Amino acid sequence: MELAIVDTCFLINWAKFRQKNDIFNIFSKLIIPSIIYTEVRSESARSFIARLMAEKRILLAPRISQVDILALKIYDLINSHPSLPSIDPPEAYALALAKYLEKPLLTDNASPRLAVEVINEVKGVRVYDSLMLLAKLYKGNLFRRKVKEFIEDTHIFFSEKRLREYGL
Amino acid sequence: MKIEEYLKELEKAREFRRRMADWKYIESRPEPLKTALKLLVETGDLWYSATMTGIPVDLLNEERIKAKIPLTVI
Numbered sequence: 001m002e003l004a005i006v007d008t009c010f011l012i013n014w015a016k017f018r019q020k021n022d023i024f025n026i027f028s029k030l031i032i033p034s035i036i037y038t039e040v041r042s043e044s045a046r047s048f049i050a051r052l053m054a055e056k057r058i059l060l061a062p063r064i065s066q067v068d069i070l071a072l073k074i075y076d077l078i079n080s081h082p083s084l085p086s087i088d089p090p091e092a093y094a095l096a097l098a099k100y101l102e103k104p105l106l107t108d109n110a111s112p113r114l115a116v117e118v119i120n121e122v123k124g125v126r127v128y129d130s131l132m133l134l135a136k137l138y139k140g141n142l143f144r145r146k147v148k149e150f151i152e153d154t155h156i157f158f159s160e161k162r163l164r165e166y167g168l
Numbered sequence: 169m170k171i172e173e174y175l176k177e178l179e180k181a182r183e184f185r186r187r188m189a190d191w192k193y194i195e196s197r198p199e200p201l202k203t204a205l206k207l208l209v210e211t212g213d214l215w216y217s218a219t220m221t222g223i224p225v226d227l228l229n230e231e232r233i234k235a236k237i238p239l240t241v242i
Contacts, residue, residue: 008215008225008226009214009215009225009229012225012226012229013229039215039224039225039226040224040225040226041224041225041226041227042224042226042227042229042230044226045226083171083172083175084171085174085178086213088213088215088216088219090215091215108239108241110174110241110242114171114174118171129241130241131241155232155233155236155237155238155239156238156239156240156241157184157238157239157240157241158240158241159177159180159181159240159241159242161173161177161242162241162242
């Protein structure tokens with residue numbers, strides 16, 4: 001099993017999911033860029049992260065100047081692209097770190113997922129959202145049930161188009 | 169997904185947020201929470217709405233759930 005980079009919103013949402021620990025059936029450890037960790041302030045999310053840090057299942061990535069430079073370039077390329085949805089600075093950093101470390105990025109924002117298809121600097125980076133992970137974790141009726149539970153727990157929905165892609 | 173399709177889905181998600189949001193709850197919140205929640209309904213961007221109003225991202229997410237604002241993964 002490999003490591004994956006996570007962004008803030010993804011982590012906050014998964015911290016609310018009743019089967020949040022199942023994510024470690026796919027990834028051995030999650031890497032949080034330190035720039036992102038400082039954004040997490042609520043007790044529930046911090047205690048979830050602290051527990052996983054104690055178990056060495058979450059690692060804090062230090063700020064790296066090469067990644068900062070790449071993040072700034074990605075930020076500029078995506079935000080000046082005529083059609084791509086905008087990307088915020090912490091997420092640009094997470095995408096740059098994923099590229100630098102050659103690890104997948106876990107995020108529920110569409111910007112990185114679309115950017116890896118059209119921006120040369122990040123082509124080849126694997127980007128997974130919650131629905132993709134749920135589909136990897138559960139099959140058949142269990143998948144259907146877990147998607148429902150995920151929506152109930154997090155109040156994060158999936159577009160009808162995306163659900164149809166997975167036969168839901 | 170093509171970018172044109174994405175933009176269409178983005179608009180659908182915005183309409184969904186406007187329709188589902190508990191406006192009574194949103195209007196009852198003090199500033200800057202009220203503005204942050206309204207911004208979130210319009211943009212669907214949690215980080216942007218939190219940063220622009222000085223509210224921690226995860227605390228705004230808690231408020232988002234209470235305000236019944238759905239975020240849609242497209």
